[in-house]
Amino acid sequence: MMENLMSGYLIYWLIGVLFVIGIHGIIQKNNFIKKIMAMNIMQVAVIIFFLVLGQKTGATLPILIHGVEGAENYINPLPHALMLTAIVVSLSTTGVALALLLRIQKHFDELEEPDVLRGMDQ
Amino acid sequence: MREHIPALIAIIPLMAALIAPVVAYFSMWLVRGISILAILTAHIFSLNALYHSLTVGTWHYYFGDWAPPWGIEYVIDPLSGSMASLVSFISLLVAFYAGPYLKDDTWLKKGIFYGLYLLITSGLLGMVITGDLFNLYVFLEISSLATYAIIASGGRKATVAAFRYLLIGTIAASFYLLGIGYLYAVTGTLNMADMAGRIQELMSSPAVLIGIAMIVVGMGLKAAVFPMHGWLPDAYTYAPPQVTAFIAGVMTKVSAYVLFRVTFFVLGAANGPVYAALTVMGWIAAVGIVMGSVMAIAQKDFRRMLAYSSVAQIGYIVLGISLGNMLGLIGALLHILNHAVMKSCLFLVAGGIKWRTGEHSIAKLAELSGKMPLTMGAFLVAALSMVGLPPTAGFFSKWYLVLGALDANMWPFVIVIILSSLLNAIYFFRVIENFFLKKREAGEAVKRETGAPKESLELPVTMLIPIVILGIGILAIGILNSQIVTNILQYSVPGGGL
């Protein structure tokens, strides 16, 4: 029972925790850089989630090997392919976010949310 | 060529987006021409595809000839066809309108603006016509990233608004991605039609439940459904005026469309968990309608008022979706169309006023009706439509929504819709009083030097034409709504074509 939980579901719980940590960070942290870091944690959680989905016990890389036949012997390649795209998206999001932060830094001289909001009101 | 039309709808603006900055270096007016031409082509193709879907049947397009579920499929049925036509139409008008705003910009700024604008258009069109859930996510991110950047170009405060929108948008997209991950885990497919066939017997699985919840939350965030609307007022208020109309008119609507598409066409709303999720959404939407309207009354800034009004109006759409019956869904779809046209028109007017007077505060704007008669005429029509008075378009979507609510025996929803029309009347007539009746006092909203003749503040023709077209459109939709419903919308809802 315990072992089943460990090998079967625990990893999903861990991913869930990672995801929640990310969201918590985005909402709770005041520093904009920390928010971006939290955002990345959240995105990584999603990526790992997909990779785990493709995993199969006892299966090998999805490259056709002579002598090994049948789909059950290969892990599912599709989630990996999807996550390549997701990683690119995550990278560009981070890029845009950092570019925005540069602008904010220039306009407000601050990267702490309360200070920036005060700056907006003026 | 003709068989590739579904793909070209999204790809033409995408290609144009990539070359826009380069073209801008060589010729300022060429980039504008190319952008408008690209969107126009996309619009014509969308209409063509819509016509095809209505006359011949749903148009399936397989990318690279890979048949689903392996390949990516584009599906143009009456629903996605009409949404694509709507998106490209609004995009076309706003692109046309943006001209005078960019007059003094450098080639780089101009090129990047058009590039980003085309990216948003392409992303939204892609979201609408794709038949693949992951592909939808990619287009979602394309349009979102471009939106963050274009909002940030609105100035000092806009950067902060854009950054916060980026964080929330990313959370939303991650939720959506996780949701389709769960659904993929149980069904093993990402194609919408394929998944719809397989998921029915798996409905009781907890993974499906979590997946549904996550998709609903993700798309709810993107669509700014109350109480997940926090990003919207700042983003709409500080975005550059020339694009707010497009973002406000179309972006949230496309997310609402995705919500509709996923819940009804993929999951099948008759089923337990989806039905439960929709019921919850309905009540939340009802609260959102009232709260959005009340918040709108409290606003002093014209654009912020419109933004809160959008929160309420999205509530109408979600409410209609949550009712789940034929009439409610038709009401929701008609309201997507109506609200896109009305809100774009209002934001274009707001942008025009800002351009002429440099002012957004409702209290400081006075005596505009004589100075910009056509703009104000369009504003009046749009405002009456928002209140929902016949024979403007807004009345008829309200009509279907109330009819649907009564059909489902949801009395509280009827009261909410009626109450909201009255609240809309309060904040719009307040603005009307200021624009039409108030005398200008010294120090208020002085005309900016924009080369207009002394007495008149009327906008230049390039800005005026889109506003007037939308104003006439509101009346036209109102008068022709029965044709729209019988010929298009009733084929767009599941089990439609009655």
Place this chain on the structure above:
Amino acid sequence: MEFVLDYRPLWAVLISLIAAALIMVSGRYPNLRETWTIAAAVGKIIIVYSMLPAVLSGQVLEMEPIDIVQGISLHLRADSMGMIFAALASLLWLVTSFYSIGYMRGDKAKHQTGYFASFAVCLSATMGIAFAANLITFFVFYEILTIATYPLVIHKRNQEAINGGRKYLAYTLIAGQLFLIGIIWTQIIAPGGEFVPGGFMAGKATAGTLSIIFTLMILGTAVKAGVMPLHGWLPTAMVAPTPVSALLHAVAVVKAGAFGILRIIGYVFGPELLNQLGVADVLAWIAAFTIIVSSLIAMKQDHLKRRLAFSTIGQLSYVVLGGALLTPLGLLGGMYHIVAHAFMKITLFFCAGAIHIRTHKDYISQMRGIGKQMPITMAAFTLASFGIAGFPFIVGFISKWNLAIGALQAGKALYVAVLIGSAMLSTAYLIPVGYMAFFKESTEFNSFGEARLDMLIPIVITAVVSVLLGIFPNAIANFYDLAAMSASQIVDISLELLGGL
């Protein structure tokens, strides 16, 4: 009834709408602009009155329905009851147009283009209401009327006018939404909602549901009809220029509400069903209450237009009462009172406006001896006052007589007492104005003189018509026959058995 395909009802609506557009365009040339108004008014009269013989012969002229919402169409039809309202409004529009031109030029008012355009749109909406063949068409024009009247109420653009406009919108928009719920509900239980003499709701739902729908619809229309306690907007809206008060707050807008109530009673629910439900009794009590209380309030008003406004509130409830009695003669009296009150009250408002333009006096206490200066105006005023009080040989008598008989038919003699009491009260609040004008001495009024000719002529016309109709109820547009026809269709008895005058 014989249905005939005819597009004249639609043209009656469109002609003033087209005129409104032309008026907007030709704002710079006042004479041209006023020509459009007059031309449209004459055109409208020709269109409406050309349908009269056919309608009197029992035909119903209707256009091909145009779908506006799935399953429901924009449908206009000229039947006997609609003809009463349409013939009345189109005739009085022409009279008021002449008066308006005199008034607005005499007042040197601003925003005249918007004023005349809104006026024309209001008349289109009124025609639409009169000729509406189903509930949704009725509602569409009802709301257009609400909005088109707003610019007229706020015409003076000062704070008082803006407040009046706000109050007006608050009342009418809320009422409109309640009405809308009723209509949509009706749409679900009885799709289509086509008006049928005698009603179509019988047996469509439980008594409770029907009562709620009836209440919603009556709430929606009663606000415009100024039934207490929903009358609050009407006295405030008197800030509008006098021609507006005259035509809209004596004829078009408020009568649209009263007309709506009669339509709902006669053509949606039907007297028979309402008798079973018993809700009409409540409406009758409220109407009786309004008649008495508004007369009492009117006595205390010193502002002439406000006094007339409260008088209007009371008189409109005669119409409502007539409908709520559910008897043939009650309905007849109610319908005819729409006509009777219109001619009398428009005369009174015209006089008030003439006094305002000539002397800038608005308060009754300032009007001592004014009759010496403006004898014709004040004579017309006094005549109309007697009419409102219900003296014989003036048009008001005919409707009140029928209302009283109708009350007796229903076996409710109490309402006869209400009618008599109200007649006395009307005498008490209107006759003193004439008395003050003619029999009190004042040195103040030496320098004025009779009203402008373009205002005086409409006053004389409406006053003369009031007397003419009082002696020959059918003298113009066969109003009495139309009302009798409609009443007999609603209760489904032959014209001969109807009785009455």
